[in-house]
Amino acid sequence: MDTFVERRKANRRTHERRGTDDKPEDTKSESERRQSDRRRFERRESERKKMEEAMREHAQKRRVILEDIEEAYYEADINGRFVFVNNAMCNILGYAREELIGQKYWYLLDKPTAKTLYAAMDKSCKTNETVNLLDMEAIHKDGKKLISETSVSIVRDTEGTIIGFRGISRDVTKRRQMEAALKKNQEELIRKNKEIDENRKHIQHALEKLEKTHEELKTSQLKILQQEKMASIGQLAAGVAHELNNPMSFISSNLGTLDKYVRRLIGFIETQSEVIKSFKDASAARKINEKRKALKLDYVINDVNGMIRESLDGSERVKRIVKELNSFSRMDEEEYKEADINECIESAITIVWNELKYKSTLEKNYGKLPLTKCYAGQINQIFVNLLINAVNSITERGIITIKTWYQDGSIWMEVSDTGCGIPKENLVKIFEPFFTTKEVGKGTGLGLSITYEIVQRHKGEITVKSEVGKGTSFTVRIPVV
Structure with a gap:
């Protein structure tokens, strides 16, 4: 009841103040105006104090909350002095x-x-925005x-004046x-x-080098084997040539002598026939003619000459083969000297003729060539290899053409x-060692x-x-040398 009465009295006093304040300024006395100004000032001051109190209470509550967060929080005045720091900041920096x-x-x-940090605060003042900084360095107490x-x-x-800054750090x-x-x-x-x-690159390079060296070694070994094989063939050829040369010498000599003897016998038979024809005893001449026909002496006389010529030609060919075998057997010992390339080719043809004659027709078109310094036996080997390759590429029967010219x-x-x-796809590989399209072993x-x-x-x-x-x-x- 007392409270209600006091409330009504307060309301009446407020109404009386408002009634005085509501009067127009020109109707108020000087004392009334001073009293009105004082009341307005007191109201504004009261409101300001209430607002500041509310802000302090809000700040206090906020600081209570900020005490428990994990991040470091601090506030500093306009001079940069700390006015508040939370527990996390103390713990992080090691200070009380x-x-x-x-x-x-x-x-x-x-x-x-x-x-x-100063630049960040300056920016925040100008933009009124929060500025984020990464990797700020601070110094611990230790x-x-x-x-x-x-x-x-x-x-x-409260009036918008800058009084400091705040920050939060992690x-x-x-x-x-x-x-x-x-x-x-x-x-x-x-x-x-x-x-x-x-x-890995070095290892790969080393492996490639090792593989290359292995291939080179393999090539060298096989070439040595090939050279040994060729040397063996050369020795065999030399032996065969030597063995053939002796009997062929007396065969050729005997064939020459036989040719002379046969010519003499034929001459005697022809003379004898003419003499018999001059005999007056016709029956004797008839018997001899009948015997001549029965023995086919005319055919024998003609045929024996051909046989001797063929035998002589054959012996000459054998001599030529023996000569080529001797040349082949001395291939690695030959000198670098002038030779006729066409003759080298003919020599190679002689060596491989037995391979060529059954599967190919050989056509030769030799030009006029100057003599040149070379290893003649090796030139022979070139054409032996090329001719054997050529004949091996022919399945039934074909043509092999050899052509030479100077230019x-x-x-x-x-x-x-x-x-x-x-x-x-094989053309780029045919000169590589061991590349072959033949069957294994061939x-x-x-x-x-x-x-x-x-x-x-x-x-x-x-x-x-x-x-x-x-x-x-x-x-x-x-090149001609």
């Missing part, structure tokens, strides 16, 4: 609250970081450097250390991977065949490789053209 309050913030920072992510904003009073030292360690490990891993790649200071030689031809794959080396030794070149189903043509050029 009393040590930080009133302390200027830049004592906890190095100069570059202090400048960065001197260790700390790394933090910080957000900075300005603090204003300690990322361990994370940055882990990131740095991870980056270092990644860089180390990248470096190791590069080393591994380099080592631009070089001797040109061409061996063509009408065989099966060489596939395009070829070493060294013939054309040796041919290529011999041509290179004579500072020449060898080329090939081929079309499957039509044939192949090898062209050799060696």
Whole structure:
């Protein structure tokens, strides 16, 4: 009841004040105006105090909340002195609250970081926005450097005047250390991977070199075997030539003597026949003529001359073969001297004629060639290899053509065949050692490789053209020396 009465009295007093205040200014007395101004000032001051109190209460509540967060929170005045720090900031920096309050913030920072923070506050003042800073460095009480992510904003009073700034920081030292360690490990891993790649390349290079060396060694071994084989064949050829040479000497001599004797006998028989025809005893002449016909002496006389000529030709051919065998057996011992290339080709044809005659028709088109210095036996070997290749490419019967000519200071030689031809993909490989399209055991794959080396030794070149189903043509050029 008393409260109600007091409330009504208060309301009446308020109404009376309002009634006085509501009077027009020109009707108020001086004292009334001063009283009205004082009441308005008191109301504004009361409202300001209430607002400040409310703000203090709000700030106090906010600080109570901020005490329990994990991030470091601080407030500083316009001079940069800390006016509030939470527990997290004290824990992170290692200081007691009393040590930080009133302390200027830049004592906890190095100069570059202090400048960065000052620039951030200046930016926040101009933009009235929060500024985020990454990797801010602070100094722990024990001197260790700390790394933090910080957000900075300005603090204003009720009238909007800047009175300081606030910030919230998260300690990322361990994370940055882990990131740095991870980056270092990644860089180390990248470096190791590069080393591994380099080592792998070196190993691969070494393996390729080793494989190449192995192939070269294999090639050398097989070439040595081939050379030994050729040497054995040469020794055999020399032996055969020697064994043939002795009997062929007296066979040729006897055939020559036999030819003379037969001519004498034929001459005697012819003279005898003329004498018998002059006899007056016709019956005796008739008997002799009948006997002559029965024995076919006329046919024998004609045939024996042909047989002797063929035998002499055969003996001459055997002599030629023996000569070529002797030449072949001395191929590795020959000198670098002048030779007739056409004669070298003829020598090669003699060696392989038994291979050629059954499957091919040989056509020769020799040009007029100057003499040139060369290893004649090796030139023979070139054509032995090319002719054997040519005849092996012919399945039933074909034509092998040999052509030589002189042009631009070089001797040109061409061996063509009408065989099966060489596939395009094999043309680039035919001069490689051991490359062969023959069945296993039927070829070493060294013939054309040796041919290529011999041509290179004579500072020449060898080329090939081929079309499957039509044939192949090898062209050799060696300079005249």
